[in-house]
Amino acid sequence: xxxxxxxxxxxxxxxTGAVPVYALxxxxxxxxxxxxxxxxxxxxxxxxxxxxxxxxxxxxxAGRYLLEGMxxxxxxxxxxxxxxxxKLGFVFQGFNLLRRTTALENVExxxxxxxxxxxxxxxxxxxxxxIVGLAHREDNQPNQLSGGQQQxxxxxxxxxxxxSMLLADEPTGNLDTxxxxxxxxxxxxxxxxxxxxxxxxxxxxxxxxxxGRIITVRDGxxxxxxxxxxxxxxPTLEVSPC
Numbered sequence: 001x002x003x004x005x006x007x008x009x010x011x012x013x014x015x016t017g018a019v020p021v022y023a024l025x026x027x028x029x030x031x032x033x034x035x036x037x038x039x040x041x042x043x044x045x046x047x048x049x050x051x052x053x054x055x056x057x058x059x060x061x062a063g064r065y066l067l068e069g070m071x072x073x074x075x076x077x078x079x080x081x082x083x084x085x086x087k088l089g090f091v092f093q094g095f096n097l098l099r100r101t102t103a104l105e106n107v108e109x110x111x112x113x114x115x116x117x118x119x120x121x122x123x124x125x126x127x128x129x130x131i132v133g134l135a136h137r138e139d140n141q142p143n144q145l146s147g148g149q150q151q152x153x154x155x156x157x158x159x160x161x162x163x164s165m166l167l168a169d170e171p172t173g174n175l176d177t178x179x180x181x182x183x184x185x186x187x188x189x190x191x192x193x194x195x196x197x198x199x200x201x202x203x204x205x206x207x208x209x210x211x212g213r214i215i216t217v218r219d220g221x222x223x224x225x226x227x228x229x230x231x232x233x234x235p236t237l238e239v240s241p242c
Contacts, residue, residue: 003030004197011061012049024049035212041218045219046217055084055088056084085161091171092169093169093171103141104122125156131159132152151179155183
């Protein structure tokens with residue numbers, strides 16, 4: 001499978017006015033099409049900075065970032081926004097749904113920015129909601145949905161533009177254990193059935209265990225990249241992720 005992501009000698013340095021702060025140092029990483037990868041690390045490890053660069057929300061101080069073969073590391077703000085809309089789907093801890101807007105309308109949002117006509121927007125949004133099992137809730141507003149259902153709407157919104165990759169930043173951070181299991185099962189099913197590439201940032205080992213590969217970041221460096229060779233059942237979960 002061809003790589004979706006190639007990072008070559010990536011560094012991110014913040015100028016604090018006194019001593020430069022290295023958030024990332026000499027990061028080299030390849031993620032191939034169809035992988036489900038979890039990025040783990042403690043607070044301050046650099047994992048959020050790495051996610052921001054992968055998501056074209058920020059650019060590195062040095063090094064190259066190739067996204068599907070295109071060097072996006074030196075794009076300006078507007079160019080990165082176009083790449084995000086066309087190639088990336090985002091799922092966040094806080095759902096980020098518009099409150100007085102239906103599930104269907106929330107899912108349509110990326111298509112509005114892309115200039116897709118209204119009828120096609122609605123069709124594609126309904127397909128995305130069906131994929132995450134919420135076809136029957138398209139007219140509900142977020143306050144009429146559970147936390148897990150809101151996160152599934154957010155996943156549908158991330159899928160609606162047919163992105164090259166889903167980026168999920170602590171997607172279960174606001175959810176209880178059973179709801180977290182349900183949401184992670186959705187990610188796992190999407191990866192297995194549609195082959196979409198998923199990159200998940202988490203600090204929780206039981207959530208990372210759903211991925212096919214776990215990358216650990218410490219002090220701005222990748223210190224390990226481990227593929228799961230067998231089913232891992234974290235002791236805090238009642239249901240196997242496999």
